[in-house]
Amino acid sequence: xxxxxxxxxxxxxxxxxxxxxxxxxxxxxxxxxxxxxxxxxxxxxxxxxxxxxxxxxxxxxxxxxxxxxxxxxxxxxxxxxxxxxxxxxxxxxxxxxxxxxxxxxxxxxxxxxxxxxxxxxxxxxxxxxxxxxxxxxxxxxxxxxxxxxxxxxxxxxxxxxxxxxxxxxxxxxxxxxxxxxxxxxxxxxxxxxxxxxxxxxxxxxxxxxxxxxxxxxxxxxxxxxxxxxxxxxxxxxxxxxxxxxxxxxxxxxxxxxxxxxxxxxxxxxxxxxxxxxxxx
Amino acid sequence: xxxxxxxxxxxxxxxxxxxxxxxxxxxxxxxxxxxxxxxxxxxxxxxxxxxxxxxxxxxxxxxxxxxxxxxxxxxxxxxxxxxxxxxxxxxxxxxxxxxxxxxxxxxxxxxxxxxxxxxxxxxxxxxxxxxxxxxxxxxxxxxxxxxxxxxxxxxxxxxxxxxxxxxxxxxxxxxxxxxxxxxxxxxxxxxxxxxxxxxxxxxxxxxxxxxxxxxxxxxxxxxxxxxxxxxxxxxxxxxxxxxxxxxxxxxxxxxxxxxxxxxxxxxxxxxxxxxxxxxxxxxxxxxxxxxxxxxxxxxxxxxxxxxxxxxxxxxxxxxxxxxxxxxxxxxxxxxxxxxxxxxxxxxxxxxxxxxxxxxxxxxxxxxxxxxxxxxxxxxxxxxxxxxxxxxxxxxxxxxxxxxxxxxxxxxxxxxxxxxxxxxxxxxxxxxxxxxxxxxxxxxxxxxxxxxxxxxxxxxxxxxxxxxxxxxxxxx
Numbered sequence: 001x002x003x004x005x006x007x008x009x010x011x012x013x014x015x016x017x018x019x020x021x022x023x024x025x026x027x028x029x030x031x032x033x034x035x036x037x038x039x040x041x042x043x044x045x046x047x048x049x050x051x052x053x054x055x056x057x058x059x060x061x062x063x064x065x066x067x068x069x070x071x072x073x074x075x076x077x078x079x080x081x082x083x084x085x086x087x088x089x090x091x092x093x094x095x096x097x098x099x100x101x102x103x104x105x106x107x108x109x110x111x112x113x114x115x116x117x118x119x120x121x122x123x124x125x126x127x128x129x130x131x132x133x134x135x136x137x138x139x140x141x142x143x144x145x146x147x148x149x150x151x152x153x154x155x156x157x158x159x160x161x162x163x164x165x166x167x168x169x170x171x172x173x174x175x176x177x178x179x180x181x182x183x184x185x186x187x188x189x190x191x192x193x194x195x196x197x198x199x200x201x202x203x204x205x206x207x208x209x210x211x212x213x214x215x216x217x218x219x220x221x222x223x224x225x226x227x228x229x230x231x232x233x234x235x236x237x238x239x240x241x242x243x244x245x246x247x248x249x250x251x252x253x254x255x256x257x258x259x260x261x262x263x264x265x266x267x268x269x270x271x272x273x274x275x276x277x278x279x280x
Numbered sequence: 281x282x283x284x285x286x287x288x289x290x291x292x293x294x295x296x297x298x299x300x301x302x303x304x305x306x307x308x309x310x311x312x313x314x315x316x317x318x319x320x321x322x323x324x325x326x327x328x329x330x331x332x333x334x335x336x337x338x339x340x341x342x343x344x345x346x347x348x349x350x351x352x353x354x355x356x357x358x359x360x361x362x363x364x365x366x367x368x369x370x371x372x373x374x375x376x377x378x379x380x381x382x383x384x385x386x387x388x389x390x391x392x393x394x395x396x397x398x399x400x401x402x403x404x405x406x407x408x409x410x411x412x413x414x415x416x417x418x419x420x421x422x423x424x425x426x427x428x429x430x431x432x433x434x435x436x437x438x439x440x441x442x443x444x445x446x447x448x449x450x451x452x453x454x455x456x457x458x459x460x461x462x463x464x465x466x467x468x469x470x471x472x473x474x475x476x477x478x479x480x481x482x483x484x485x486x487x488x489x490x491x492x493x494x495x496x497x498x499x500x501x502x503x504x505x506x507x508x509x510x511x512x513x514x515x516x517x518x519x520x521x522x523x524x525x526x527x528x529x530x531x532x533x534x535x536x537x538x539x540x541x542x543x544x545x546x547x548x549x550x551x552x553x554x555x556x557x558x559x560x561x562x563x564x565x566x567x568x569x570x571x572x573x574x575x576x577x578x579x580x581x582x583x584x585x586x587x588x589x590x591x592x593x594x595x596x597x598x599x600x601x602x603x604x605x606x607x608x609x610x611x612x613x614x615x616x617x618x619x620x621x622x623x624x625x626x627x628x629x630x631x632x633x634x635x636x637x638x639x640x641x642x643x644x645x646x647x648x649x650x651x652x653x654x655x656x657x658x659x660x661x662x663x664x665x666x667x668x669x670x671x672x673x674x675x676x677x678x679x680x681x682x683x684x685x686x687x688x689x690x691x692x693x694x695x696x697x698x699x700x701x702x703x704x705x706x707x708x709x710x711x712x713x714x715x716x717x718x719x720x721x722x723x724x725x726x727x728x729x730x731x732x733x734x735x736x737x738x739x740x741x742x743x744x745x746x747x748x749x750x751x752x753x754x755x
Contacts, residue, residue, distance in 0.1 A: 029722070031400045032422030115568030116582050133571030134510075136737075220511055223570035224737035225730070239393050241726030242418065 023248035041245030077159025106217035136226035162196030348378035349649035351406035357385040360674040404643040412450030413718040447637035461637025462662035464676040476589035504566035507588035509579030529626040539754035553742035633713040
């Protein structure tokens, strides 16, 4: 049963990974022949001050988008799992950003935030008329906002499922003991969502390593290199500077960082088979 | 491979060829160019005198037409240039029974990746549209394009003789011709909005000093002095190209191009970079310039809508401003001139930069039959009368010598003035500098664009910029 999946995984996951690893020890401009080059690419990448900067920017995006998305997703997820009126209508509404492609979102936001022809100048609304994508700090803020806006629905969906798994009897017991809704949320819902938080955080953290399209269209890594994440750095080295060797080295670094982060997050979740359900 | 040597030779050819021939400069219009569609051939093309035998228009050489088979051709979309190219293919297909040329169109930035990948994978189209210069050289180094030298000097000699000789600089690698410049000449122009100048009661700048004087005056009236699509990066580069030429003369970049060690350390470079940063600090560019892209034409919109008073941009933007700018061009509000001189600078004020041409190469992976079809297309339908008429109709100067009278005879006075102005700039320029990002090999070009973006962002000092750039010379 697992064979087709395994074949696909090897063909599209393992083989390219090995290829990229091999390329990182070669010199190739993407057009001509491939020459072995030892550790040249690695040396170039690891001594380039652009790498720590790109790593830092990547972690900034990762951390802040996690910090914005997680609480918002939990709250929306909890809300959606309830039985309020209009809940389904709102659920559909919340879901819309996820249906749009990142590139389309980026083009739209870029147009809306344009300091000369965007929403702010159009409505003569001074607060919105800023150099949103043209000054370093603001551009980073915009990217985190758009990323969060796009992915909160997805994570809210995960949390909604998580909350629905929590046995109603726990809440009943809690209310008998006199716990209010806030107390119930912090004492039952959140602890019960522990594994959901880890799953969702892993997706967010590892996913944010590969943000490319959105940032490419919004800022192209600019202004200057203020929003140049690792994935963008890789693209520029490989496809604009024709340096496939260093680009492959960066790709390997992205894979390693992703693996380490995923591992750490798994560890955070504990390794035992402890159950959180009642009576266990 | 020995990049240094080959690049030197490339340059020598460029300069030598141009000197021998007359008319300098041809630029090519980078259609709606984005990342670096600027750029043209090598460097200097001393303007000679006698215009070569200009057989205006005229059907290209060899009256073949008997070829059979299929070939493919990839080029950029974006009107009005796209339409001209489509018509060329249509005319070829209808006048050559048995032969068929299939075209595929791409958006500028997408094309740059796509063509590179296709060539690397051995899946290139028969006819490869490009910008010449450093990019073409990387194809040559990988043996991916056909050496056209013998063909150009033989069967295609009459086509060659029509083309501005200096346009061949960016088509030549190691003394051999690998591409044919068959579209238009597009220098970079200093545009200004006459209405904006009226508002502050000022005259167009005659020197860099005037430019800096105008900046606070426009800002005081709430008009941005210059429009700039800074996110595209090559847009910023045009400023450096002109200022370096005006301050230090054309030799400074020539040394960089030749791979001379430490060539960016020339004192004029630091002076030029400081001037650029001064202009940024004085708020010379429109607010938010670093998030504006040239692809979207937002930089043009800022200019023709009157939000900015001046703009340094390619000649290919004229057509767009005319069609999208409402009454702006028709009312005569568009003013244009060559980039003003810098007081005490060494450069010749007639010098210009931009694209000397767009370049068609033939893939060496294509069959003999495909190559024959491609060559016949180049001969019969790229600079034929109909194409020249079409190019002129888009407001562009074809890369053909001796068309000035034809350009001047345009029924629309605006167009004929514009076209003859461009023809004169291109033909009288002492040096027609190919855009840096196209002239340099891709690796060096990327570092250049990156550092230019940071320069405009004030993220690097001129000294840092120079040492960053010196580090990649010859790469």
